[in-house]
Amino acid sequence: MIEEWTEQVKNQVNTIEKLAKYINVSDDEKEAINTLKTKWGTSPYFASLMDKDDPDCPIRKQVIPSLKEQVNEYGMKNYLVWKENRATEEIRPDSIARQYHDRVAFTVVQVCGIYCRHCFRKELVVDQNLQLNFDVEEGLAWIAEHSEIRDVLITGGDPLLLSDEKLGYLIAKLREMPHIEMIRIGSRLPIVLPHRITDGLKKAIGGYHRIPVWINTQCNHPKEITEETAKAVYELMSCGINVGNQAVLLKGINDDVDTFRELHQKLLRIRIRPYYVFYCEPAPGMDHFRTPVEKGAELIRDALRGHTTGLAQPMYVLATNIGKIPLMPDYYIVDKNKKEYTLRNYKGEFTKIPNMPE
Numbered sequence: 001m002i003e004e005w006t007e008q009v010k011n012q013v014n015t016i017e018k019l020a021k022y023i024n025v026s027d028d029e030k031e032a033i034n035t036l037k038t039k040w041g042t043s044p045y046f047a048s049l050m051d052k053d054d055p056d057c058p059i060r061k062q063v064i065p066s067l068k069e070q071v072n073e074y075g076m077k078n079y080l081v082w083k084e085n086r087a088t089e090e091i092r093p094d095s096i097a098r099q100y101h102d103r104v105a106f107t108v109v110q111v112c113g114i115y116c117r118h119c120f121r122k123e124l125v126v127d128q129n130l131q132l133n134f135d136v137e138e139g140l141a142w143i144a145e146h147s148e149i150r151d152v153l154i155t156g157g158d159p160l161l162l163s164d165e166k167l168g169y170l171i172a173k174l175r176e177m178p179h180i181e182m183i184r185i186g187s188r189l190p191i192v193l194p195h196r197i198t199d200g201l202k203k204a205i206g207g208y209h210r211i212p213v214w215i216n217t218q219c220n221h222p223k224e225i226t227e228e229t230a231k232a233v234y235e236l237m238s239c240g241i242n243v244g245n246q247a248v249l250l251k252g253i254n255d256d257v258d259t260f261r262e263l264h265q266k267l268l269r270i271r272i273r274p275y276y277v278f279y280c281e282p283a284p285g286m287d288h289f290r291t292p293v294e295k296g297a298e299l300i301r302d303a304l305r306g307h308t309t310g311l312a313q314p315m316y317v318l319a320t321n322i323g324k325i326p327l328m329p330d331y332y333i334v335d336k337n338k339k340e341y342t343l344r345n346y347k348g349e350f351t352k353i354p355n356m357p358e
């Protein structure tokens with residue numbers, strides 16, 4: 001039986017003609033699609049969430065190429081090589097990216113359910129001017145030999161586009177390694193192609209096991225959350241998989257207080273735990289999506305901290321070549337002396353608590 005998700009992948013919306021079935025494609029969008037030689041496309045499901053007439057629709061801006069991608073004043077050349085420490089002396093397969101001693105990112109596929117215009121791996125998956133060899137067996141062998149690795153992040157591209165059989169094999173192989181304690185999967189599919197969460201997938205990666213599987217998805221705007229998303233997340237949780245969100249802070253998409261708060265509240269309503277908000281990384285051709293660095297911390301202060309449920313508080317981080325650097329709002333401790341701390345809350349009210357000597 002042909003599953004809905006494979007039909008969606010087969011019918012990816014990646015030409016102006018196909019896109020015109022969902023929206024009135026603007027002249028600028030047409031020109032960008034015709035001018036830029038990059039990969040683009042979306043699942044028909046995600047395209048159906050686009051606003052028909054508004055080119056500023058947050059779904060449209062994430063998916064449809066823009067001429068602004070030709071501007072690159074602040075993006076770093078060879079960003080991914082720098083970010084993923086690919087030029088270091090340690091010999092690793094192309095599929096293994098390493099920033100920490102005990103965990104690695106394992107890239108297993110180069111295709112995606114949608115091609116995000118703000119992707120930090122744009123050079124690899126969208127522009128495709130970085131060629132790497134993703135040999136899964138070679139990556140598995142490297143992980144098996146490195147007993148210090150306790151946590152593997154399976155990434156891409158979008159790993160959930162692999163067949164149930166391939167995913168099942170990958171997870172089983174990792175679970176056989178005595179040093180592996182947890183497996184994470186980074187995938188946008190619960191958001192952009194929720195039909196992928198099938199019984200077959202649940203069987204391949206879910207179920208009770210000593211080594212848990214966590215999925216971190218990427219949802220950047222409340223408009224991306226539908227009844228289908230809610231059901232897909234519930235299905236994942238019902239087979240023992242926790243789902244977290246890693247949003248990207250995007251100028252003109254989610255960088256205002258109301259949208260930012262609604263996004264995080266809505267995620268919790270469908271059982272997704274907000275985990276990170278990433279600063280939009282300085283990969284090339286994404287200047288138009290990037291805010292000042294402090295913006296994310298300001299949004300946590302003004303939209304979330306104290307303003308809504310504690311579970312809706314992600315950590316705001318800058319992902320760099322030396323790991324993630326958290327940047328949280330810094331307004332709480334107003335003064336500190338030998339006797340007491342003076343503290344400020346989200347409303348600007350003050351209080352004092354005793355300073356405990358060591």
Ligand code: SF4
Binds near residue numbers: 121158
């Ligand atoms: S789904 Fe992930 S890897 Fe693919 S383009 Fe989007 S952000 Fe990049």
